Amino acid sequence: MKSIPQIDDEKDTKALISSFTKLIGLGNLGKKVNFKRHSLIDLVTVIVWMIKARFARKSLPRFDKPVNFTKRTGRNVLNDGRINWQKLICLAAAKLISSLRPVIDHRRRLALIVDDTLMSRSCSTKTELLARVYDHNKKKYLTGYRGLTVGWSDGNTFLPINFALMSTKEPKNMIGKAPVTQDQRSIAGRRRAQAQRQMNDVTVELIKQAIDEGVPADYVLFDSWFTSPKMFWQLKQLGLDSVGMVKQSKKIYYRYRKRLYDVKGLYARLVASKIPKKENYLYSCVVQAQYRGHAFPLRLVFATNRGKGKQYLVLASTNTSLRPKEIIQLYGRRWQIETYFKAAKQYLALDKSQIQSYDGQCGYIAVTALTYDLLAWQERLNTDDRTIGDLFYLMNDALPDLAFEEALVYLMTALKEAKIKLTDKISKIIDNFISMLPKCIQNALEEPA
Structure with missing residues (x-):
């Protein structure tokens, strides 16, 4: 950890949080996200208190008592199924991005990044919609959720802009309580139904919602878990090009020079053609993919998997005018969402929630995303090389007793x-x-x- 200079009056945490909430117009978002309370407490007051608790590294029950309301009120706001937390994050991110547009080079390719992370809950068997989910890193099933996240990046700054807390629809994998409501007319009911659908379908919904709320983007980046001709086609219908890593599966075929090949067969064909390998990648070609009778072009790039001998990676893009080097460079930006997961879990306790209601957990994730947005905003405004972790501890030091x-x-x-x-x-x-x-x-x- 780098040495952190002592905080001064201009960078007081309370002032920074206040400036951030005014910048994103949090006070005007209450009605837009269906925040309704009979008391005079507004959404800004409650969320600011929750953000301060994150910087103080304390849970809400152990954090200082708020001035204008009780801790129970804060808990009730999180558990309020009427609040559209997804829309809140989208609107806040769109406002923040618009404030950053003047300092973003117009040549930058704005991209959305999609990935999911394990939200482990090993000791909460009574939690709503808790399920057995597969951990791809440990190669086994664990108890918890999959935190599906959509982020925005201009190459420098990463902002989480939408999310979904994914469960399962398989009864054998369901551990927690059944949904408290399935009424599709309510936000709470639609949120729970979304948690039990296919992750790729939900991904397209989250991206569409973000675009509709004003988040600017040209590309969508994702790994092999989300890559399929269906995903490429659906995103193209939204006006977005995609860059993803292709599964080396024998079930998916691409048309190249009037013949169908799977990925491995196509690589063997390129090797046999004695096309010289390039300096920064192995091979590149334009193929034709199909989804439900719709044919569309894809550029495939075969790149060396460093440290894995003769193994190779395959990247695909629906923008065939991109050069192979640009596709590789653009896909490398996907790593930013991994750093978000690490920072959010290490500093902002993303996976440490003890809330048992599904609505409360979604609210908890939304507050975490807003807190990270604040840190990313500060990191972008500062000219030094402080990391998100540096800024977190700086905020933490600025909240003395x-x-x-x-x-x-x-x-x-x-x-x-x-x-x-x-x-x-x-x-x-x-x-x-x-x-x-x-x-x-x-x-x-x-x-x-």
Whole structure:
């Protein structure tokens, strides 16, 4: 971890959170996301308190009591099935992206990145829609959910813009409680139905929702889990080109020079043709894929899988005008979503929720995404090389215990008043100590009593 400079008044966490909520227009989003309460508490007040709890590294029950409402109110807001958390993240991200557009080079290819991550819940068997899900890293089934996420990237900044907490529709894999509602007329019912559908179908829905809410993008990036002719075709109908890693399956065929080949057969054909291998990749060709009678072109790029001997990777793009090197470079940007998962879990406790209601867990993920957006926004505004982790700890240091600060100011003020009775050596020690205090405390000491 790099050394973090002491925070000053201009970068106080409370001021930064306030600036962020005003920038994304959080105060105007309440009605748009169906936030309805009989009390005077607005959505901004509750979410700001939750974000502060993340920076203080405490759960909501253990965090400081809010001033204008109770902790129970905050919990009820998370569990409110009427709130459209997905729309909230989309609208907030669209507003944030619009503020960043002036500093984004017009030559940048704006892309959406899709991936999922394991949300483990090993000790919560009564949690709603809890299921046995397959962990591709550990190669076994674990208890929890799949956190499907859609992010936005311009090559520098990554922002989570939509999500879905995926369960299962197989009764044998269902462990937790059944959905509390299945009424498709309500947001809560549609959210639960979405959790039990095919992940690729939900992915297209999330992307369409983000585009409809004003998130700009030209490409969609995804790994082999989401890659299929169906996915390529559906995204093309939304006006988006795709770049993904192709499965080396014998069940999917592509037409090349009037003959059908699977990926391995096509690679063998290219090798046999004695086409010279390129410097940055092996081979590249344009093939024709099909989905339900619709034929469309794909550019396939065969690249060396470094460290894996003679193995190779296959990338595909629906934009056949892209050069193979550009496709490889664009696909490399997909790694940003992996860094988001790591940072969100390590610093923002993405997978540490103990909430048992499905709506509450979706609200928890939404607050996590907003908190990460704040950190990414700050990282983009700063000209230094601080990471998301650096900024998180900086925010964390900027939330001191107010009682301790007041006590320290009182103590130092008393010592300064008694300065004339002390020796010069002790006075010098006190002056040096004061010079090392945070700016906010130094300013408080300089104020007249």
